[in-house]
Amino acid sequence: MTAALEIDDVHLSFGGVKALTGPSFEVAEGEICGLIGPNGAGKTTLFNCITRIYEPDSGSVRYRGRELLGQRRHLIPSLGIARTFQNLGLLSDLSTLDNVLLGATHRSRANLLTSALRTPGMRKEERQMLCEADEILARLGLGDVRDTIVSDVPFGTQKRIELARALMIKPRLLLLDEPANGLTHSEVDDLATVLREVRDEHDLTILLVEHHMGMVMSMCEHVVVLDLGAKIADGKPADVSRDPAVVTAYLGSEAA
Amino acid sequence: MTPLTIVRGSPRHRAIVAAIGAVVLVVLIVIPNVLPSFRLFQVTLAAGFAIAIIGLALITTSAGQISLAQSTFFAIGAYTTAVLVADHGWTPILTFPVGAVFAFMVGLLLGLPALRLKGLYLALVTMAFAIITVPLIKRFDGLTGGNMGKLVSTPDPPSWSGMSPEVWTYAVAVTVATVMFWLANNIVKSGVGRSLSAIRHSELVAETMGVNVAVLKSLAFATSAAFAAVGGGLFTMTVEFVAADSFGLLISIEFLAALVVGGAVAIPGAIAGSLFIEFLPAWASEVNDALAGVLFGSILILVMIFLPDGVTGFIKRQLSRFVVVRHPVVLPPTGDRIGDQGPVDGRVEVEAVLE
Numbered sequence: 001m002t003a004a005l006e007i008d009d010v011h012l013s014f015g016g017v018k019a020l021t022g023p024s025f026e027v028a029e030g031e032i033c034g035l036i037g038p039n040g041a042g043k044t045t046l047f048n049c050i051t052r053i054y055e056p057d058s059g060s061v062r063y064r065g066r067e068l069l070g071q072r073r074h075l076i077p078s079l080g081i082a083r084t085f086q087n088l089g090l091l092s093d094l095s096t097l098d099n100v101l102l103g104a105t106h107r108s109r110a111n112l113l114t115s116a117l118r119t120p121g122m123r124k125e126e127r128q129m130l131c132e133a134d135e136i137l138a139r140l141g142l143g144d145v146r147d148t149i150v151s152d153v154p155f156g157t158q159k160r161i162e163l164a165r166a167l168m169i170k171p172r173l174l175l176l177d178e179p180a181n182g183l184t185h186s187e188v189d190d191l192a193t194v195l196r197e198v199r200d201e202h203d204l205t206i207l208l209v210e211h212h213m214g215m216v217m218s219m220c221e222h223v224v225v226l227d228l229g230a231k232i233a234d235g236k237p238a239d240v241s242r243d244p245a246v247v248t249a250y251l252g253s254e255a256a
Numbered sequence: 257m258t259p260l261t262i263v264r265g266s267p268r269h270r271a272i273v274a275a276i277g278a279v280v281l282v283v284l285i286v287i288p289n290v291l292p293s294f295r296l297f298q299v300t301l302a303a304g305f306a307i308a309i310i311g312l313a314l315i316t317t318s319a320g321q322i323s324l325a326q327s328t329f330f331a332i333g334a335y336t337t338a339v340l341v342a343d344h345g346w347t348p349i350l351t352f353p354v355g356a357v358f359a360f361m362v363g364l365l366l367g368l369p370a371l372r373l374k375g376l377y378l379a380l381v382t383m384a385f386a387i388i389t390v391p392l393i394k395r396f397d398g399l400t401g402g403n404m405g406k407l408v409s410t411p412d413p414p415s416w417s418g419m420s421p422e423v424w425t426y427a428v429a430v431t432v433a434t435v436m437f438w439l440a441n442n443i444v445k446s447g448v449g450r451s452l453s454a455i456r457h458s459e460l461v462a463e464t465m466g467v468n469v470a471v472l473k474s475l476a477f478a479t480s481a482a483f484a485a486v487g488g489g490l491f492t493m494t495v496e497f498v499a500a501d502s503f504g505l506l507i508s509i510e511f512l513a514a515l516v517v518g519g520a521v522a523i524p525g526a527i528a529g530s531l532f533i534e535f536l537p538a539w540a541s542e543v544n545d546a547l548a549g550v551l552f553g554s555i556l557i558l559v560m561i562f563l564p565d566g567v568t569g570f571i572k573r574q575l576s577r578f579v580v581v582r583h584p585v586v587l588p589p590t591g592d593r594i595g596d597q598g599p600v601d602g603r604v605e606v607e608a609v610l611e
């Protein structure tokens with residue numbers, strides 16, 4: 001199996017805080033890989049390095065063999081990488097639909113001039129995007145909130161809207177930062193099912209940061225554990241959960 | 257009460273848009289027939305302001321960038337028209353695109369460094385542009401007429417129109433404004449408009465979603481400059497005179513005030529805002545000179561406190577309790593929803609589902 005994503009000895013510190021101290025691991029093409037660890041382990045920081053929000057001090061991040069460090073941030077979606085944010089990055093005063101459509105930005109051929117003139121090509125593209133957005137909304141059970149302003153829907157639903165927006169990017173690699181946060185038990189199960197289905201349909205590779213251990217253990221084929229910025233375990237879920245280092249790292253933390 | 261849902265592009269939506277269009281057209285035709293010529297002059301001026309304001313809305317309301325340089329670009333348009341009409345005998349309407357292109361290029365040039373800054377710093381730098389503008393106009397008084405100003409007598413209306421010069425100028429202004437509003441509205445409603453909103457919300461999220469923030473901000477700034485220039489061109493055509501001191505920082509501030517009062521809904525907001533800055537001070541000062549400033553300031557403060565999204569934002573929110581306009585649901589033919597309207601582009605368009 002070829003690696004979709006290779007994290008190689010990534011270091012990043014903020015002043016005195018060493019957020020990442022050189023974790024290295026690979027995510028294979030097509031797998032759902034869990035990235036877990038106690039609070040402050042550096043999971044979100046690693047996502048931010050992959051999506052070019054943070055500039056690591058050293059190390060390498062490769063996507064399908066291509067170095068990501070040095071890429072411009074807004075070009076990441078066109079490489080086929082999409083993410084969600086732990087604390088939501090939605091446009092709160094726009095509708096669900098508008099938020100999801102934003103995900104199509106990198107595929108749009110529109111510019112200011114063609115938009116101002118509403119050329120036939122523009123209108124056609126608009127219809128096409130609308131159609132895709134509606135498919136994704138239906139897929140994620142968001143049809144009812146399609147035209148609702150995002151700030152008026154519950155937090156758990158907003159997380160799903162962010163997932164919808166990430167899917168609208170049409171990614172090959174999907175980075176999810178705590179998608180189950182704020183969801184009820186049955187919603188978590190639904191989410192797991194949908195994620196597996198879209199992975200199969202679209203040949204996605206998923207890197208999943210999640211504190212919901214039930215979801216991680218049942219969904220992931222591969223789990224990487226971070227603690228204090230370093231990788232402490234990497235393997236099959238069953239092996240990882242028995243790993244003494246992991247047990248120690250989690251001891252006393254809220255993970256169930 | 258469930259609001260009535262109207263689907264964009266549906267027959268009902270088209271009928272409503274057509275009806276609103278008809279009412280607006282009637283009003284526009286009635287105006288020159290009922291207003292005294294000085295009031296008509298004010299309405300014509302307001303049309304020019306409204307174009308500059310809608311341009312400002314593109315970067316400020318949409319993308320969240322506060323610019324005080326709109327007076328600079330307004331001046332560029334005004335003087336382009338003044339020079340071409342007075343010195344080279346052009347017809348005013350042909351000068352507007354020239355001013356727009358000129359302002360667009362200057363906008364790009366100024367915007368590239370300025371837009372690296374945000375918030376207050378961008379406001380301050382653009383304020384500096386506005387402050388430099390007036391001395392620059394005076395410096396080139398050979399071309400601009402400087403302090404003394406420049407008379408710009410516009411050609412007589414074509415005889416086929418049968419209109420008086422004032423009515424002709426009004427008709428040209430309203431036509432140009434309509435075209436500019438259409439362009440601005442298309443931008444705001446498009447994917448590019450969405451990207452601008454994303455910039456206002458968070459540049460970081462916008463970039464993560466694939467928006468080339470630096471480029472789009474510069475282009476939007478330059479586009480808004482072009483709108484201001486068209487507004488400035490209309491100003492010259494209407495007043496038939498330009499003088500340096502009419503293009504100071506104060507107009508930029510008035511444009512911002514107009515945005516705040518007019519509010520969040522792009523086109524009606526710009527119209528309401530332009531009428532506000534044109535008519536309120538004029539009316540008030542007919543009563544008492546001091547009243548104009550006091551009233552202007554108080555209304556601005558009251559709007560900011562009680563109507564944070566302006567007059568039109570407030571009206572829109574009230575209306576949305578009764579009527580909601582939304583995009584049509586477009587699903588592949590397999591979609592088994594109610595209300596199929598028949599195939600469109602091999603797909604099935606589904607009308608609103610009223611629940």
Ligand SMILES: Nc1ncnc2c1ncn2[C@@H]1O[C@H](COP(=O)(O)OP(=O)(O)OP(=O)(O)O)[C@@H](O)[C@H]1O
Nearest residue numbers: 014017019037038039040041042043044045046086
């Ligand atoms: N921008 C920043 N400035 C300073 N410190 C930061 C910054 N971002 C992250 N950190 C620090 O880096 C460390 C790792 O944080 P990170 O958010 O990556 O943890 P996490 O594994 O995502 O935790 P959680 O499960 O709580 O989300 C923490 O100590 C955090 O305080």
Ligand SMILES: [Mg+2]
Nearest residue numbers: 043044045086
């Ligand atoms: Mg985190």
